Amino acid sequence: MPIQSINEFVVRFANVNGSGSASANQLFARCVMRMGVPVAPRNIFPSNIQGLPTWYEVRVSGEGHLGARGGTDLMVAMNPQTWNGDVAGIEPDGYLFYDSSRPMPKDKFRDDINVIGMPLTELCNARYKEPRLRQLFKNIIYVGALAALLDIELGVAEQLIGEQFKGKDKLIAPNVEALRAGHEYAKAHFACPLGIRLRRADNVGDRVFIEGNDAAALGAVYGGATVCAWYPITPSTSLAEAFMAQCKRLRTDKETGKTKVAIVQAEDELASIGMVIGAGWNGARAFTATSGPGVSLMQEFIGLSYFAEIPAVIFDVQRGGPSTGIPTRTQQADVLSAAYASHGDTKHVLLFPEDPFECFEFGALAFDLAERLQTTIFVMLDLDIGSNHHLSKPFKWDPARKYDRGKIMTAEELDAGKTFGRYLDVDGDGIPYRTLPATHPSRGAYFTRGTTKDRFARYSEEGPDYIENMERLLRKFETAKSLVPAPVETKSKRRTGLGVIYFGSTSPAMREAAELLRGDGVDLDLLRVRGFPFSGAVSDFIEEHERVLVVEQNRDGQLRQLLQVECGVDPARLTAILHYDGNPITARFIRAAIGAAVGVAARGRKEKVES
Amino acid sequence: MSYLxxxxxxxxxxxxxxxGFTHRDYEGAISTLCAGCGHDSISAAIIHAxxxxxxxxxxxxxxxxxGCSSKTPTYFLGQSHGFNTVHGRMPSVLTGANLANRDLIYLGVSGDGDSASIGIGQFVHAIRRGVNMVYIVENNGVYGLTKGQFSATADQGSKSKKxxxxxxxxxxxxxLAIQLGATYVGRSFSGDKSQLVPLIKGAFEHRGAAFIDCISPCVAFNNHAGSTKSFDYVRAHNAALNTLDVITGRAPITADYEPGETQTVKxxxxxxxxxxxxxxxxxxTDRAAALAAIHRHQSQGEIVTGLLYADEDSGDLHDRLGTVDRPLNRLGDADLCPGVEALERVNAALR
Incomplete structure (x- = not known):
């Protein structure tokens, strides 16, 4: 019996990159969303521009599970290079949709799947003369066919095409025609709809559909960033590019046409962070966007920011390392290199957003924190959050909110005779006052340096001066605990001694897995960490549970290590649940791994688990 | 050094x-460099200018x-904010500072190790971006703080102290600076104050990337026979193209020259x-001629000095980026935050 499911299934598109499939596949995902059904698409793409395999996975979930699930119910196999693996990846009783223009030998199929062959190339060759058009419209034609097979309302797809090509109106009609051609062919040749299908629902609500990088860039706009210096690196490039596009719209002076922002594509990551630190020193809110290799290159400057106490914001869109690693795949593997970036004794503030909503929130908050704490703030995205569209709560902004510019001593205060010591802890919170260049003709000037200094910023090589400064920096880090976003705890309905700590893009899969595990008889209290340094709530959570599982997407259990060191936890109490093959972590994986760790087998249908 | x-x-x-300031008001802390160091003469010239x-x-x-040169900002302009950054990275920090506040005067001081070796990439890119700054390289051909290794500006065949x-x-x-698009380029010698002071003044008055290469002998490690950056060698091989007077728009013009002998740069x-x-x-004002003159004198074993190139129509990075006239660091919430309604429109477009 073919898989039967309404609004709960996974469609995977196997394409060749550079073939124009991305926009057609996104059209498909948007159709699902517009029918009121939650959707979570994910790109799996190679480090290449044209010719290599790429996949687009669309998880449809009326129940609202937005993490990757694992497995494929309907494979849209458009890439002969990956045929074998693609066919093998289909769930038993699942569906295969393929281009049947060229006959495939029988042994290339499976007996336990349902095959739908449509002569796409043939249809396109008959309809279009130009090779490029044949290629592009082939994608739209298969979306039309899928609309028929999955009961997607054609009007929804047509409206989306209209919106997509608004302003380039002459492209609308040919795209709609191609869509209809695919739809008509499928209706005429296949039994539509399939056992898996959509039904209009109202489960999307007021959520928005956006990539995390776009949301973080918008957060930087709202957070008042005026200087952006960046160097292209996957998967962070789109963050800087989104910032440019948004500033063009939101930061251009209507009268003069001049911009209230300076964006510089630097020559490398060293220059990017150097410019950010120069701008931060001079009182502008500045940021860079990068990924793991960029953070490695920035180490020396990050230490300067820590020791000379200069505000800076780094958006680290993590990818798989080490070295060049798997540059187009996701990981949470920069936790330690960011937390302790640079030589000497250093520690940095990290924020861990889980989705675009928090990318926006933390993106804006990072600038307040950077100026309040006068140091580097990392916003730790990853490729899964940053480069994929996510359904996310709509962005909100409190109209009464004012930027926190931190402790800046003014000319008036200097005139009034207030004592200024650049590294003087006047309030006991470890945070000194700073003056901006040109504040006052004769007071408040100081020399900024990465070398040791006394509390009045005078060069000093004296041990006591050094120690006083380093101890104050620790006090400042203590202050940061109350300023970073608090962890979010989700208690199990039944009392349990099992706790789970996780963060970032693991969230949707973790939530789903917790539900599944409850069905398996495993109750879990969940704690989602949202910032470093960890507040007391994190160590209390560990204290309150007999055993804590730390779920994360890297090999070495980096969050677990950080918890051990910073919360002083016995390593035996923290069990590592690690997923690091470069694909987003799935609920199925977490369910099986936690089940195995606590000695409970998953109930029901035997699930396939990928490592 | 003196400790008094x-x-x-x-x-x-x-x-x-x-x-109403005296030149004393432009001084900084007491120099900790070696007695007789060329760098201290450059600090004095900056103060004077x-x-x-x-x-x-x-x-x-x-x-x-x-580096030694990078220590010198402590020794002049004590009422200015200063920033001793990391090795070779002053240009990017200066660029960022300039982006934050276009109204200040940016003086970058560097050395030949800092700018021609570890930091040559940043030097190159700051110049080609046209950052409005005065960039002085105190060039002694040697690493002083690590005791006498050659730098990348040391002439081929010149001898180390050993x-x-x-x-x-x-x-x-x-x-290099001329090729990269610097719009004010000069070279001088720390031992020639009469040439160096007006050259620095011209750089301060110039809008755009102004670069001065100042040969500055290292008395401890590069002032011996066989060195081409020693006081004696530079004095003997200095080929000055011009001397200059900087006349600001604020001051009356007093100097008077015979026609033909002078050139005026606006x-x-x-x-x-x-x-x-x-x-x-x-x-x-002729870029190609400037490059030709540099090569011609170099091939004759001479060090060409003076104002080598100046572009009267120069612009800067802010012109290219089209940033607002008000310094970015002075923009407040109302200027920067697009507000709730704009956010609602963003949300609506994402559904």
Whole structure:
């Protein structure tokens, strides 16, 4: 019996990159969303521009599970290079949709799947003369066919095409025609709809559909960033590019046409962070966007920011390392290199957003924190959050909110005779006052340096001066605990001694897995960490549970290590649940791994688990 | 170095500038460099230039990297904010500072190790971006703080203090700067104050990337026979193209020259640089001629000095980016936050 499911299934598109499939596949995902059904698409793409395999996975979930699930119910196999693996990846009783223009030998199929062959190339060759058009419209034609097979309302797809090509109106009609051609062919040749299908629902609500990088860039706009210096690196490039596009719209002076922002594509990551630190020193809110290799290159400057106490914001869109690693795949593997970036004794503030909503929130908050704490703030995205569209709560902004510019001593205060010591802890919170260049003709000037200094910023090589400064920096880090976003705890309905700590893009899969595990008889209290340094709530959570599982997407259990060191936890109490093959972590994986760790087998249908 | 603090009192008749400051008001902390170091002469020339131009000291941001030269911003303009950054990275920090506040005067001080070796990439890119700054390289051909290794500007065949000949070709910072699009380029010698002070003044008055390569002998490690950066060698091989007077828009023009001997370069604020030509054929607004002159003198074993190239129509990074006139660091919530309604529109477009 073919898989039967309404609004709960996974469609995977196997394409060749550079073939124009991305926009057609996104059209498909948007159709699902517009029918009121939650959707979570994910790109799996190679480090290449044209010719290599790429996949687009669309998880449809009326129940609202937005993490990757694992497995494929309907494979849209458009890439002969990956045929074998693609066919093998289909769930038993699942569906295969393929281009049947060229006959495939029988042994290339499976007996336990349902095959739908449509002569796409043939249809396109008959309809279009130009090779490029044949290629592009082939994608739209298969979306039309899928609309028929999955009961997607054609009007929804047509409206989306209209919106997509608004302003380039002459492209609308040919795209709609191609869509209809695919739809008509499928209706005429296949039994539509399939056992898996959509039904209009109202489960999307007021959520928005956006990539995390776009949301973080918008957060930087709202957070008042005026200087952006960046160097292209996957998967962070789109963050800087989104910032440019948004500033063009939101930061251009209507009268003069001049911009209230300076964006510089630097020559490398060293220059990017150097410019950010120069701008931060001079009182502008500045940021860079990068990924793991960029953070490695920035180490020396990050230490300067820590020791000379200069505000800076780094958006680290993590990818798989080490070295060049798997540059187009996701990981949470920069936790330690960011937390302790640079030589000497250093520690940095990290924020861990889980989705675009928090990318926006933390993106804006990072600038307040950077100026309040006068140091580097990392916003730790990853490729899964940053480069994929996510359904996310709509962005909100409190109209009464004012930027926190931190402790800046003014000319008036200097005139009034207030004592200024650049590294003087006047309030006991470890945070000194700073003056901006040109504040006052004769007071408040100081020399900024990465070398040791006394509390009045005078060069000093004296041990006591050094120690006083380093101890104050620790006090400042203590202050940061109350300023970073608090962890979010989700208690199990039944009392349990099992706790789970996780963060970032693991969230949707973790939530789903917790539900599944409850069905398996495993109750879990969940704690989602949202910032470093960890507040007391994190160590209390560990204290309150007999055993804590730390779920994360890297090999070495980096969050677990950080918890051990910073919360002083016995390593035996923290069990590592690690997923690091470069694909987003799935609920199925977490369910099986936690089940195995606590000695409970998953109930029901035997699930396939990928490592 | 001296460790005795200089007394604050001064002669009652000491000269004051338009702001009522004496040159003492432009001084910094006591230098900790070696006695006789060329760098201290450059600091003195910077103090002199700022005094004569009546620059409010607090309007200057002093930036440097790491090395002997990069220590010097502590020794001048004590009322200015300064920033001793990391090795070779002053240009990016200066660029960022400039982006944050276009109204200040940015003085980058660096050395030949800092700018021609570890930081050559940042030097190159800051120049090609046209950052509005005065960038001075205090060039002694040697690593002083680590005791005498060759730098990338040391001439091929020149000898170290230990007698070893340098095998590598030198990097010529002025030729490089001109090629990269610097709009004010000069070279001078720390031992020639009469040339250096007006050259620095012209750089301060110039809008855009102004670069000065100042040969500055290292008395401890590079002032011996066989060195091409020693006092004696530079004095003997100095080929000055011109001497210059900087006339600001704020001051009356007093100098008077015979026609034909001079060339005038206009400045942005209405002032001008009047050059007295020592080489009658050199036109400082001709980029190709400047490069040719540098090569010609170099091939004759001479060190060409003076104002080598100036572009009267220069612009800066802010012009290219089209940023608002108000410094970005002075924009507040109302200027920067697009507000709730704009966010609602963003949300609506994402559904």
């Amino acid at each position: 603090a200089k007394p604050k009192f001064h002669h009652p008749a000491i000269e004051v500038n338009q702001l 700022c005094f004569e131009l009546s620059i409010p000291p607090h309007r200057v941001a002093k930036m440097s990297g790491i 007698g070893v000949a340098n095998p590598d070709s030198p990097i010529d910072m002025v030729a 400045l942005h604020d209405g002032g001008m640089i009047r050059l007295r030509k020592l080489d009658a054929t050199h036109d400082v």
